[in-house]
Amino acid sequence: MSGPSRPPSRSPARPPSQRxxxxxxxxxxxxxxxxxxxxxxxxPFAVTLKISFSSPATAQPPYLPVLEWDGGLEGWREFFEALDFQNYQMIAADALYRDAALSSLSYAALATAILVLIGTPTAYAMARASARWQPILVALVIVPFWTSFLIRVYAWIAILKPEGLLNAGLLKLGLIAAPLPILDSPLGVLIGLTYAYLPFMVLPLYAVMSRLDPSLTEAAADLGASRARAFFTITLPLSLPGLAAGALLCFIPMVGEFIIPDLLGGSDTLMLGRVLWSEFxxxxxxxxxxxxxxxxxxxVVGPVVLFREAELRREEATR
Known part of the structure; x- marks a missing residue:
C-alpha cells in the first residue's frame, strides 16, 4: 500500500538582487x-550620408556642410529646406558609375561562383578527413591570415607578371610559346579575388559539414547510392546554410574591393572601390x-536582407 503522495518540490525563490x-x-x-x-x-554611415548631401568646396575638409549637428531644430529645418539630391542625380546620369557598379557586381559574382566550385570540395575533404588531420587542415587554411593582405597581393605580382613564376613554369613545360598577359587583366583580378577570399568560403562550409551525421551518407550507400549521388542529395542540401554564409562573406567585401583590382587589374579595371578612391x-x-x-x-546590404528572409522562411517551413 503506497503512502500519501507528496507535492512536487519547488525550487527556492531567487532573491531580488540575483534576479x-x-x-x-x-x-x-x-x-x-x-x-x-x-x-x-x-x-559612420550617418556622417557619410550627411556629407553626401553637401556641396564640394576648396576648403579643409573639402565640402560645405548643409547640416550642423549642434544647430538644433533650426538647423534641421534649414537642412531639409536646402536638401537636394544633386550628387545622386550626377551618379545616375554618368555612365561611369553605372559601369563601375555593374563591373564590381560581375567580378564579385563570378569570383564567388569560382570560390563555391573550389571551396565546396575542399571543405568536404576536410570534413571527411580523420580527426587527427582536421586541425592541421584548418590551420593550413588559416595560416595565410598571419601575413599582411597587402603583402600577399604583392606576391601575386611576382607570380603573374610576364617574366613571373607562372609564365616561366608554363614556358619550361612547353605549354605556351609566349608569356601570357595575366597581370593587369580581368583574369588577374579573378585570381587575386579567389585566392584572397578562399578561406572565407571554406571555413563556414567546413563548420557545417563537420557537424553532419555520417550515418546519413552511410544509409544512402546501403541503399545503393553512389558517393556522388549521396553528396548531391544529402550532404550538399544540408550544407546550404554554410554555403550561403560563405558566399555572402566573400561577395560583400569583393564588391567594394580596391587593393586587388588596383594592383592586379591595371588602370583599365573599373570597380567601385577604385572609383571611391579616385573621388576621395x-x-x-x-x-x-x-x-x-x-x-x-x-x-551589399541587399543580399544580406534577402539571405535573412530566406533563412526565416526556411525556419518557418521546418517547424
Missing part, C-alpha cells in the same frame, strides 16, 4: 552587439564619393 543581476547580464549580452553596430556602423583622393570630391559609398552600401 536583477541576471536581467542586467542578459541586457549586457544583448546590448553590446547593438552598441558595437551603433558606434562602428550607424555613426584624386578629385577631392567628398560629397560625390560619399554618395557612391552610400549606394555601394545599398548594393
Amino acid at each position: 536583477l543581476s541576471q536581467r542586467l547580464g542578459r541586457g549586457l549580452v544583448r546590448g553590446l552587439p547593438l552598441l558595437w553596430l551603433a558606434l562602428f556602423f550607424l555613426v 583622393f584624386s578629385n577631392r570630391d567628398w560629397p560625390l564619393a560619399s554618395a557612391v559609398a552610400v549606394l555601394l552600401l545599398i548594393l
Whole structure:
C-alpha cells in the first residue's frame, strides 16, 4: 500500500538582487552587439550620408556642410529646406558609375561562383578527413591570415607578371610559346579575388559539414547510392546554410574591393572601390564619393536582407 503522495518540490525563490543581476547580464549580452553596430556602423554611415548631401568646396575638409549637428531644430529645418539630391542625380546620369557598379557586381559574382566550385570540395575533404588531420587542415587554411593582405597581393605580382613564376613554369613545360598577359587583366583580378577570399568560403562550409551525421551518407550507400549521388542529395542540401554564409562573406567585401583590382587589374579595371578612391583622393570630391559609398552600401546590404528572409522562411517551413 503506497503512502500519501507528496507535492512536487519547488525550487527556492531567487532573491531580488540575483534576479536583477541576471536581467542586467542578459541586457549586457544583448546590448553590446547593438552598441558595437551603433558606434562602428550607424555613426559612420550617418556622417557619410550627411556629407553626401553637401556641396564640394576648396576648403579643409573639402565640402560645405548643409547640416550642423549642434544647430538644433533650426538647423534641421534649414537642412531639409536646402536638401537636394544633386550628387545622386550626377551618379545616375554618368555612365561611369553605372559601369563601375555593374563591373564590381560581375567580378564579385563570378569570383564567388569560382570560390563555391573550389571551396565546396575542399571543405568536404576536410570534413571527411580523420580527426587527427582536421586541425592541421584548418590551420593550413588559416595560416595565410598571419601575413599582411597587402603583402600577399604583392606576391601575386611576382607570380603573374610576364617574366613571373607562372609564365616561366608554363614556358619550361612547353605549354605556351609566349608569356601570357595575366597581370593587369580581368583574369588577374579573378585570381587575386579567389585566392584572397578562399578561406572565407571554406571555413563556414567546413563548420557545417563537420557537424553532419555520417550515418546519413552511410544509409544512402546501403541503399545503393553512389558517393556522388549521396553528396548531391544529402550532404550538399544540408550544407546550404554554410554555403550561403560563405558566399555572402566573400561577395560583400569583393564588391567594394580596391587593393586587388588596383594592383592586379591595371588602370583599365573599373570597380567601385577604385572609383571611391579616385573621388576621395584624386578629385577631392567628398560629397560625390560619399554618395557612391552610400549606394555601394545599398548594393551589399541587399543580399544580406534577402539571405535573412530566406533563412526565416526556411525556419518557418521546418517547424
